Structure formats: structure tokens, C-alpha cells
């Protein structure tokens with residue numbers, strides 16, 4: 001492997017930026033050397049090499065997934081040129097599709113009666129739920145130009161994207177000082193033009209659960225679609241409960257829940273580009289399905305948004321679930337619980353810190369009573385940590401993953417303590433940035 005300084009040079013050499021389609025193709029080794037150089041360049045960053053992050057789930061290969069990734073990577077490679085629609089040609093894609101649905105149902109406790117559609121992740125799943133809800137509202141004679149979505153202000157921005165695409169109004173419920181929305185504030189905003197209520201389980205901003213049980217009642221009263229955004233938490237909810245955690249009911253065991261999204265590329269450890277939108281019954285999956293037979297080449301039936309959804313994503317998800325098994329999944333989840341408990345304990349022990357809300361999943365956010373968290377984050381960045389933040393109030397955003405590395409968590413807390421002390425003593429970092437997604 002190249003020394004970091006050489007790699008730095010190689011990556012900054014403008015001749016390496018390929019701005020044209022070259023006249024002559026390069027051999028395999030040359031191309032792979034270039035790709036490896038770019039990839040390894042990222043890994044020369046201390047933060048990635050040592051896992052000096054606050055959002056550990058964003059760079060899992062830096063810590064724990066290298067081995068777990070080998071099997072899905074090899075499986076995905078076999079299907080790199082295959083489209084999920086090519087099932088007539090490749091019946092194996094249909095077999096894997098049904099297997100992925102079945103395994104995801106078992107791990108997340110989704111009943112057999114629920115129907116699933118494979119997606120490329122939480123955004124597509126959320127957009128499809130809004131689409132289905134709009135179609136349902138139209139079926140019930142509602143004017144599609146006057147429909148609204150009711151959700152807390154911590155709901156994922158992909159819902160805003162869906163509202164933008166489909167022309168729905170958004171009514172936001174503020175989460176307030178407890179970082180969790182109240183059912184009565186949802187109730188105030190729901191009316192006869194509400195096409196969909198969204199509940200996060202949990203949300204990405206603070207890792208809090210919306211009051212899904214109450215939202216289920218509300219949805220039943222108004223005969224409205226209730227979508228549970230379980231991108232983060234739907235997959236591990238059942239296992240965490242089995243391991244003694246008190247995770248609120250947030251799926252089809254509540255009668256008012258119409259759809260639940262589950263991301264396989266988050267806490268099921270599949271390679272990026274894998275999620276599922278489960279609907280209570282086929283009727284609801286049909287509502288987000290596009291089906292058209294007027295084209296000269298024949299009927300197209302598509303449950304998702306993409307014309308060429310990659311079968312490689314499906315193969316990767318299939319492989320990782322088979323590799324883990326329920327035993328492996330329990331072990332990963334137990335490790336996450338350990339990491340979260342350890343991190344919360346370490347942060348609570350620091351001077352003047354305040355944990356935001358009640359962290360029961362994999363997201364932990366916190367700030368300080370006496371100093372601005374964005375200053376501490378900037379001081380941490382100067383020490384080669386990559387820190388994610390939240391705003392209003394300013395805080396540090398952590399997403400845990402299943403790595404086995406207590407010393408790393410201890411180093412994170414110790415560096416936070418030192419940076420906070422430096423800020424108290426008057427130190428001001430050169431560049432202070434607020435919260436930025438990614």
C-alpha cells in the first residue's frame with residue numbers, strides 16, 4: 001500500500017482527474033490501481049482509519065463491516081448487469097426477491113399478510129408511501145390538489161421531497177423541548193384533507209419515537225393512511241425487545257398502521273441501495289404500483305420508482321442476511337445496545353452535558369448547558385474527528401453501529417471533555433460550522 005503522503009499527491013495530481021472519455025481503454029490493473037488510489041485516499045484520513053467519527057454508521061467499513069461485506073460484495077458482483085425486472089430471463093432474481101422479503105419479515109416481525117416492495121432505501125420507500133396515500137385519497141373522492149401530510153418536524157426530508165414531487169401540503173408538528181412530538185399536536189393538524197400521517201420509529205434527528213400508538217388511533221378515526229418510517233428502527237425493533245429493551249409498538253400490530261419502511265442497508269448491514277416498503281395488504285401495495293400496457297413492447301408493472309432497479313442490491317441484501325442468520329443478527333444488535341449504553345454513560349459523566357430526549361435506539365444526541373456544541377464540534381474537527389451536529393439547540397449527533405471497540409468510545413468522550421474544557425477556557429476554533437447533513 002502507498003504511504004499516505006504519496007497517496008495524497010497521487011490524488012491531488014490533476015492529470016489523474018479524468019475529464020474526457022479516453023481514446024484508448026486502460027487495462028484492468030491500471031484502472032483498478034486508479035480506483036484503489038481514490039478509495040485508499042479517503043482512508044488516509046485519520047478519522048476514517050481510526051473510526052474517529054460521531055456518525056459511526058456512516059463509515060462502517062472503517063470499523064467492523066469489512067469481513068461482513070465480503071459475501072454480499074461477491075453476491076452483488078454476479079448480478080451487476082441485471083435489472084430486477086429481468087425475472088423471465090433470470091428466475092433466480094424472483095427467488096432472491098421472495099427470500100429477501102421472507103427473511104426481512106422474520107427479522108423485523110412483519111406478518112406474512114403484509115406485502116413488500118423492494119426499494120433502493122428509505123427515501124424511495126417514503127416517497128412510495130406518500131404516492132400510495134395520495135392515490136387512496138383520490139379513490140375516496142378527495143381533491144388531490146388540496147391534500148396534506150401531517151408529520152413531526154423531525155420526519156426525514158424525503159417526505160418533503162415526496163410532497164414537492166406530488167404537490168401535497170406539509171403540516172409540521174414541533175417536537176419541542178422533549179425532542180418528541182405529542183399526539184394532541186398531531187390531532188390539531190389532521191383534517192378531512194389529510195392524505196397521510198407520518199410517524200418516525202425513530203427519527204434521524206434525535207432518535208426519538210413519534211407516538212405511533214396514538215397516531216394509529218388517529219388514522220383509524222380519520223380513515224387515513226399511517227406510514228411508519230422505520231428506516232432506522234424497524235429491522236432491529238423485535239430483536240431489541242427480545243434483548244430486553246423497551247421499544248414501543250410501531251408496526252402492523254397496531255391496527256391503524258398502513259405501511260412500514262425497513263432499510264436493509266442501515267441496521268441489516270446490506271450494501272447501500274436496499275430497502276423495503278411493507279404495506280398492510282396487497283390493496284395498498286397496488287396503490288403505489290405503476291402498471292401500463294399501452295406501450296408497443298408490452299405491459300410494464302413496477303412497484304418502485306426506478307426503471308432499472310439493480311438486482312445486485314437485492315443479491316447483496318440476500319447474502320448478508322444469510323451470512324448473519326438470526327444468531328448473528330442478535331449478536332450485532334446486542335453489540336449496538338452495549339455501545340449505546342456505554343456512550344450514554346460516558347457522555348452523562350462529562351461536565352454540564354445534556355442528552356437530548358430518551359435514546360433507546362441507535363441515535364444519541366447531546367449538548368452542553370454552559371457552552372455551544374458547535375464550538376466543541378469545531379475543536380474536535382481540528383483534532384481529526386469528523387463530527388455530525390444538530391441545531392436548535394446545538395448538539396452533537398451520534399449514530400452507533402455494531403463495532404466492538406470500547407477504547408474508541410472512551411477516546412471520543414475524553415476528546416469531547418478536553419475540547420469542552422478548552423472552549424470554557426476561551427479557546428475559539430478557526431472554522432466553526434453548524435449542522436450539515438452527510
Ligand SMILES: Cc1ncc(COP(=O)(O)O)c(C=O)c1O
Pocket residue numbers: 120121122123124126156158200202203204229230231232263275
Ligand atoms: C428515519 C429515516 N428515514 C429515511 C431515511 C432515508 O433513507 P435513505 O438515505 O436510505 O434514502 C433516513 C436516512 O438516514 C432516515 O434516517
